[in-house]
Each structure stands twice: as C-alpha cells, then as structure tokens.
Amino acid sequence: QITLKESGPTLVKPTQTLTLTCTFSGFSLTTSGVAVAWIRQPPGEALEWLAFIYWNDDKRYRPSLKSRLSITKDTSKNQVVLTMTNMDPVDTATYYCAHTVYKFWSMDVWGQGTTVTVSS
Amino acid sequence: DVQMTQSPSSLSASVGDRVTITCRASQNIDYHLNWYHQRPGKAPNLLIYAASTLQSGVPSRFSGSGSGTDFTLTINSLQPEDFGTYYCQQSYTSSITFGQGTKLEIK
Numbered sequence: 019q020i021t022l023k024e025s026g027p028t029l030v031k032p033t034q035t036l037t038l039t040c041t042f043s044g045f046s047l048t049t050s051g052v053a054v055a056w057i058r059q060p061p062g063e064a065l066e067w068l069a070f071i072y073w074n075d076d077k078r079y080r081p082s083l084k085s086r087l088s089i090t091k092d093t094s095k096n097q098v099v100l101t102m103t104n105m106d107p108v109d110t111a112t113y114y115c116a117h118t119v120y121k122f123w124s125m126d127v128w129g130q131g132t133t134v135t136v137s138s
Numbered sequence: 139d140v141q142m143t144q145s146p147s148s149l150s151a152s153v154g155d156r157v158t159i160t161c162r163a164s165q166n167i168d169y170h171l172n173w174y175h176q177r178p179g180k181a182p183n184l185l186i187y188a189a190s191t192l193q194s195g196v197p198s199r200f201s202g203s204g205s206g207t208d209f210t211l212t213i214n215s216l217q218p219e220d221f222g223t224y225y226c227q228q229s230y231t232s233s234i235t236f237g238q239g240t241k242l243e244i245k
Contacts, residue, residue, distance in 0.1 A: 055234075065174075065182065065225055065236040078232045081139065114181055123229035124172040124187035131181050 020044035022054075022115050022129035029135050030105050036134060040098040040115030047073055047093050051120035054098045056089065058111040059131075066111075070118070071098055107136045140164055140228050144237035152245045157213040159240045161204075161226035169205045170230035176239075177222040185224075186211065218244055 026038035038056070045052060056068040069089040070078040079087045088101045098115060112133045116125035141164035151157050161171065169189040174182040184193045186202035189209055199214045213220055221244045226237040 064238045065176075065227075067227075067234045067236065070232070081233055122170060122172060122187045123234065124184050124193075124227070125174075125182070126184045126187075126193065128181035128183075 020117050020127040022117060022127060024113060024115050024129045024132040026113075026132055026134065028133060029137065031138050032106055032136060034105050036100075036102045036105050036109070038100045038102075038113055038115075038132065038134075040100070040129060042096050042098070042115075042117065045117060047071070047091050047096070047098070049073055053118045053120075053123070054091070055116045055118050055123075055125055056098075056100045057114045057116060057125070058109075059114070060108070060111040063111075068102075068113075069100060070123075105136045110134065110136045139233060140167060140231055140235050142226055142228055142235050142237040144224075144226055144240050146240060147238065148241040148243070150243040150245050151216050153216055153218060155216045157216055157220075157242065159211045159224050159226075159242075161209045161211070161237050163207045163209075163228055163230075166206050167228045167230035170228055171202075171204065171209045172227045172229060173200075173202055173211045174225045174227065175220070175222055176225065182225065216244070220244070 022042040053072045071089045086103045091098045112131040114131045115129045117127040143162045171189045173186040176182040190202045223239045223241045
C-alpha cells in the first residue's frame with residue numbers, strides 16, 4: 019500500500035524560505051518509471067503543479083516558479099524535499115505530494131496535504 | 139504551457155442524473171489526459187487516466203473519452219457522494235497543467 023505524508027511549517031513570514039518534506043512508503047524512488055510530484059492549491063482555487071522528481075534524479079519545475087523551487091530526494095529515508103524561496107502571501111496554499119508513474123504521469127496516490135500560510 | 143479549459147465551471151444535478159464535463163486543451167495532447175475528483179478539505183482522487191482508463195477501485199459509473207484537444211468525463215447515475223470539484227490534467231508535456239475545475243452540486 020502506497021502512502022505519502024507532507025510535513026513542514028504551517029506559518030512562514032514573507033521573504034522566508036519554505037521547506038516541505040514528503041515521507042512515503044510502499045514504493046521506491048529508485049524504481050524505473052516512478053516519480054513524486056508536488057502540487058499546491060490556494061484557498062478556493064484550482065490545483066497547481068509545482069515540481070517532479072524522477073527515479074533517475076531528473077527534475078522538472080513549474081516554469082513560472084522555476085527560479086524559486088528546488089526538489090531533492092533521499093532514497094534511504096524515502097523522502098522528497100521541496101524548497102521554495104522568497105515566500106509571499108500569494109503562496110498561501112495547501113501543499114500536496116503525490117506518487118506518479120510513467121507513462122501517463124497521473125497522480126494515483128496523494129498525501130493528505132499540509133496548509134502553509136504566509137504572513138508577517 | 140498547455141492551457142486546459144473546463145466547462146461548465148459549475149453545475150447542479152440530481153441523484154440519478156447523467157452528468158458530462160468537458161475539458162479542452164490549447165494544443166494536441168493525444169490521450170495524455172487524467173481526471174480527478176476532490177471533495178472539500180480532502181486531497182484529489184484519481185478517477186480516469188489516459189483519457190478513458192478507469193483507475194482501480196473507481197465506480198464504473200465514471201467514464202472518460204476523447205483525444206487530441208477535446209475530452210469528456212461522464213458520470214452515469216449520479217450518487218450523493220459525487221459532489222465536489224472535478225479537475226482535468228494534461229501530462230503530454232513534462233510541465234503538467236490542470237483545468238480550473240468544475241464544481242458539482244447535488245440538488
């Protein structure tokens with residue numbers, strides 16, 4: 019059974035860096051064709067994809083946020099870490115991580131989400 | 139970016155109704171289209187992948203069709219638990235994008 023869980027601060031100040039951790043079980047990020055995605059959802063708004071990290075350590079970022087995002091994996095701990103620099107109130111959202119696989123890259127298992135508020 | 143446009147943005151339907159939601163891509167995405175359902179306060183749930191393949195465990199009243207730029211999600215015999223918001227998502231490009239969502243209210 020695949021599970022994922024997000025963790026991190028619930029409140030960050032503007033200009034600070036956000037670090038979120040996705041801890042997963044039931045799969046390995048060393049298995050060919052497997053990836054973990056980060057997606058966010060501002061209150062009352064639509065889903066917004068942020069980043070992928072693939073089994074081969076390839077990475078993809080949302081173009082509009084590419085300069086602010088970094089995604090890494092620790093396969094020994096079964097964790098994926100997303101960092102977002104220079105946080106702004108518009109980044110207030112629920113942040114999800116999700117399991118996805120080649121070839122259709124559908125997010126078939128999601129974490130419960132973690133809510134992050136950006137405020138001074 | 140590939141833009142995904144859903145219609146309608148919201149709708150209201152009764153238990154037992156047949157509901158159709160459409161999703162249009164700004165360019166050809168072949169059949170790289172996935173559908174999700176999200177209830178308030180919950181994470182999304184994958185319903186359909188590859189435009190028409192039902193995800194394991196999803197009720198057969200859900201079905202998807204389409205290819206290229208135009209796609210449809212159909213819910214036959216609507217059930218009370220089907221309320222919430224439905225999203226389409228393209229995975230044709232590695233920079234994936236979601237539609238803006240369709241909010242379904244049960245009358």
